[in-house]
Amino acid sequence: MPTKILDLPVTERVLSGNRACAGCGIGIGLRAITKALDGRMVMTVPASCLTVLGGMYPISSVDVPWVNVAFPSTAAAASGLAAGLRAMGKADEMTVLAMAGDGGTGDIGIQALSGAAERNDDFIYLCYDNEAYMNTGTQRSGLTPAGARTTTTWSGKRENPKDMPRIMEAHGIPYVASTSAVYPTDVYDKVAKARTIHGLRYVHMNVPCPSGWGFDPKDTVRLGKMAVDAGLVVLYEVEDGVFRLTGRSAALAKSGKRTPVADYIATQGRFRGMPDGSVDEVQAWVDARWDGYVRRDTAGR
Amino acid sequence: MSTGTTEVMTGNEAAAAAVKLARVQVVAAYPITPQSPVVEQLSAWVESGELPAEFVTVESEHSALTVCITASTVGARVFTATSANGLAYMTEQVWWAAGARLPIVMCIANRAMAAPWNVLNDQQDSMSVRDAGWVQLYCRDNQEILDTTLQAYRIAERLNVPVMVCYDGFLLSHTVMPVSVPSVGDADAFLPKRPEPLQIVDVNDPRNIGPVVIADPRADASGQSCHGYMEIRALHQQALLAALEVVPEVDAEYAAVVGRGWGGLTWEYLLEDAELVLVAAGSLGTQATVAVETLRAQGVQAGVLGIRCYRPFPAAALRERLVGRKGVLVFDKALSYGYEGPICADLRAALSGEPDAPTVWGAVCGLGGRDVSPDHLVDAARRALADGHAGTRHRPTDWINLRLDG
Numbered sequence: 001m002p003t004k005i006l007d008l009p010v011t012e013r014v015l016s017g018n019r020a021c022a023g024c025g026i027g028i029g030l031r032a033i034t035k036a037l038d039g040r041m042v043m044t045v046p047a048s049c050l051t052v053l054g055g056m057y058p059i060s061s062v063d064v065p066w067v068n069v070a071f072p073s074t075a076a077a078a079s080g081l082a083a084g085l086r087a088m089g090k091a092d093e094m095t096v097l098a099m100a101g102d103g104g105t106g107d108i109g110i111q112a113l114s115g116a117a118e119r120n121d122d123f124i125y126l127c128y129d130n131e132a133y134m135n136t137g138t139q140r141s142g143l144t145p146a147g148a149r150t151t152t153t154w155s156g157k158r159e160n161p162k163d164m165p166r167i168m169e170a171h172g173i174p175y176v177a178s179t180s181a182v183y184p185t186d187v188y189d190k191v192a193k194a195r196t197i198h199g200l201r202y203v204h205m206n207v208p209c210p211s212g213w214g215f216d217p218k219d220t221v222r223l224g225k226m227a228v229d230a231g232l233v234v235l236y237e238v239e240d241g242v243f244r245l246t247g248r249s250a251a252l253a254k255s256g257k258r259t260p261v262a263d264y265i266a267t268q269g270r271f272r273g274m275p276d277g278s279v280d281e282v283q284a285w286v287d288a289r290w291d292g293y294v295r296r297d298t299a300g301r
Numbered sequence: 302m303s304t305g306t307t308e309v310m311t312g313n314e315a316a317a318a319a320v321k322l323a324r325v326q327v328v329a330a331y332p333i334t335p336q337s338p339v340v341e342q343l344s345a346w347v348e349s350g351e352l353p354a355e356f357v358t359v360e361s362e363h364s365a366l367t368v369c370i371t372a373s374t375v376g377a378r379v380f381t382a383t384s385a386n387g388l389a390y391m392t393e394q395v396w397w398a399a400g401a402r403l404p405i406v407m408c409i410a411n412r413a414m415a416a417p418w419n420v421l422n423d424q425q426d427s428m429s430v431r432d433a434g435w436v437q438l439y440c441r442d443n444q445e446i447l448d449t450t451l452q453a454y455r456i457a458e459r460l461n462v463p464v465m466v467c468y469d470g471f472l473l474s475h476t477v478m479p480v481s482v483p484s485v486g487d488a489d490a491f492l493p494k495r496p497e498p499l500q501i502v503d504v505n506d507p508r509n510i511g512p513v514v515i516a517d518p519r520a521d522a523s524g525q526s527c528h529g530y531m532e533i534r535a536l537h538q539q540a541l542l543a544a545l546e547v548v549p550e551v552d553a554e555y556a557a558v559v560g561r562g563w564g565g566l567t568w569e570y571l572l573e574d575a576e577l578v579l580v581a582a583g584s585l586g587t588q589a590t591v592a593v594e595t596l597r598a599q600g601v602q603a604g605v606l607g608i609r610c611y612r613p614f615p616a617a618a619l620r621e622r623l624v625g626r627k628g629v630l631v632f633d634k635a636l637s638y639g640y641e642g643p644i645c646a647d648l649r650a651a652l653s654g655e656p657d658a659p660t661v662w663g664a665v666c667g668l669g670g671r672d673v674s675p676d677h678l679v680d681a682a683r684r685a686l687a688d689g690h691a692g693t694r695h696r697p698t699d700w701i702n703l704r705l706d707g
Contacts, residue, residue: 042502044371051513058519058527060509065502067374068511069367070393076364077371080329081502083355084372084379087326094504112367115360 002247003185003192009035018061020053023217025207025224026128027053029181030062033097033126036191039064041095042085044077046070046109048101049135049209050128065094074100075113078123086122095195096123102143103133106164117171120199124191127164127202128181130209138212145232146282147265147274150212156274160285168202169238175201177237179246182208182224186235186247193239206233214269223267228252230264231290236297243296253294261286305483305559312473315443315480316382316408316466317342319450320352322488323406326377327355329368333387334420335470336410340382362387366394366407373403374510375502378454378495381405384470385412385426392430399434401511402499402537404457408450409467410474411583411634413669421670422470424583428611428635428643434537436460436544437612439582440468443478445563448555451483455492455551460540461499469584469634471670483559491558541613548610566615568607569622571597575604576627577682578659582608582644585632585666585673592678603682608644616651623652626659630685632678632701634667641665641698660689666701677701 013034020027026049034041042065045051051068055061069077078098085091100109105127113125132150133139140150143161150157165178175197177190187205194201208224210217227233228248235249245253252258261283265271310318316339320328328347330340346352355372359365362383369379383391388409398405409427413419427437436456440446446468453464468474483491500510517529528536549565556562570590572578577596579589586607596603606622606629608615623629629652633642640646645663652658662685667673681701688696 039507040504042375042504054509054512056519057509057512057514058521058525060507060512062509063507065504065507066509066512067371067502068509069371070397072363073367073370073394076359076367079357079359079364080327080368080371081375083327083329083357083368084375084377087355087372087377088375090375094502111360112364115364118360119358121357 003189005185008032008185008188009038011035011039013039013063015061015063018053019055020049021211023210023220024049024053025130025181025209025220026050028184029128029187029205029207032184032187033191034062034064036188037095037097037195040093041065041097042067042081043097043099044069044074044081046074046100046104047135048104049130050099050101052135071104072108073112074098074104074109075116075125078125079116079119079121082122098123098125100127101134102127102129102131103141106142106162114171117168117173117200117202120173122198122200124194124201124203126191127204128207129204130207130212131161132212134209134212147278148270149272150270156278165202165204173200173202175237175239177202178204179235180206180224180228180233182221183228183235183247190237212270215267219267226259226264226267229259230261231258231286232261232264234290234293236293241301243301245293245297249293250297253297258290305481305487307479307481309477310443310480311338311475311477312443312446312468313338313410313475314342315447316450318482319447320380321346322483322485323378323451323454323492325352325354325380327357327368327372327379329357329359329365329379329381331359331362331365331383331387333362333384335412335474336382336384336387336408338474339408339410362391363394366391366398369405370394370398370401370403373405374401374498374500376495376498379405380407382408382410384410385414388426388430389414395430395433395435398463400537402461402540403463404454404461404495405463406450406453406457407463407465409465410470411467412470419669422472422634423668423670424467424634425636425668427465427467431612431643434462434541435612436462436464436541436548436610438464438466438548438610439608440466440473441584441587441607443473443476443480446473447480447482448559448561448563451488451492452551452555455554456544456547458495459547459551460543462537462540462544467583472584481561487558491555544610544613545615563609566610566618567622568609570605572604572606572622574602576602577686578604578606578623578626578629579632579678579682580606580608580629580644580648581632582611583634585634588673588675589632589678591675592682595675595679596682601682601686611644614647614651619648619651620655623659624655625657628662628685628689629659630662630664630682632664632666636665660694662688662696662699664699664701671702673701
């Protein structure tokens, strides 16, 4: 049974007050993640928005052990933490959580991540996907959606984003999940399940970004949910090869009431001026993907 | 002192033997010639159970040093080794390991940098990261590789700075010599367990390790002022400079237990009355000892001053041994392109302003494995002497055994 929001643990590991932008979705997700791991964890974090959220020396906003590392090295850092803790006889004391953004995961960090996945090293890798290099001022990443204007794609990115969860699935790791920070119970349940599994567990978490996407900070949750309703972001998990849609995405598959991508695109400054033809192309891409997810859900693999 | 064994082994095998004696807990490995046999040997020992360690077969050198960084952060004793482009590829993490003040030991089987490709020996790889904040030790032979690698853990863990043990690729890494291996008891007596790390990873006492640090000191939540970036860097420099004391101390401790020492920062041969001093690091120093014997037979009062510890640079020790001589000829197996050899430039700076400083000549040799014979060193010494007699004060770096015209 999915956890209900009122049943989430009350102990907060993300302290009140941090340096993230107003309306940043990372904090919502991180609260659920740290609760799912009950604080029995060590995080490793590369240069990213999350570094900023974590605070500047000597003040920290997160009440769990946290090891900062260089940009390309997140997954290898987690491998080293896991190996070091095993060597020190402390592997049972904490779960190792690598947490990096979309650029840190799908671009500069993909080599180390692929290596760790092939070795099935024992940690959870969580990619928080705000769909561009937000910490450095909204440059396009390999996970930026088509049509989005960034500071390196001034007339809109031409390519669709790479599908990181599918790439991770292809490594044959025991657990892959896709979630959204605006559904904290979905995040919680997936990280809580991942905690009970050994080997490399990959969780991909969509995170709306007011400053990078161009929307009012009060709308973070609303827009995150619109992305799920449009089928752009899909909530699912693949456990030992068994695929299933979860939460809102499972409900949408039943009801068949996905909303048009155009409605979602109209809410954000980054898509302003996107030609109708391009919107149609994204809609067609989303439709085809969605059909695939529904087929997999029906087939269970 | 208890009896060890004497075995014929390569430099790489000597390094691996030291790592095993050091009871290293995490090894991260990525192959590159000529380093690979070190981690191949360690892998075999981990699989057979002779070395109870985690062995992480990473997908790159960048990840190899990353694994060492975080495993060391949680308190494990760690090891990796690399060469040339592998070292260049992990350069970001070379800086990180030092700035994070982690007692990592890494062996460098010195190899030429590409392009063009070349797998043979020079020292351009490690010289290119001399500024990153590691202790750098250069070895003359395979025995010194074993002894220095063991000593490196003691140095690193006393100072919380990482140590590179550099030895010439193929010339030492793949060449066999008799090597005396200390007993496990002696190794344990010399090298205790790793002390507590500077930073701790503990769920009951959470810390944010290595966060953003601003330029100026900043108050913590209770109002206590904490260091800014520049204070943290100054403390790192202090620790590195303290190695000028600690490297010889550790060598003396090692000699007391194992019965063999290497002289600490520098070593010398026929130096006492030498008017012309040949300076070199690594196995080139051994060749220089042969060259000075020839020079002496020819009536030149020559001696050798070998650089064992290149970073921190033993400026005071070098001044003490070199001021008052007539000439110093520095042989570098590396170049700061656009200037001169790194050891030569550093030595000039160390002697600058000394009233009785010798003339310093620079020579570069052995790049990409180009043969260097003692005769070449003798010839270079005679050219330097001739230039000295002619009163030449500045001359271009002498490229030894260079054949531009085919």
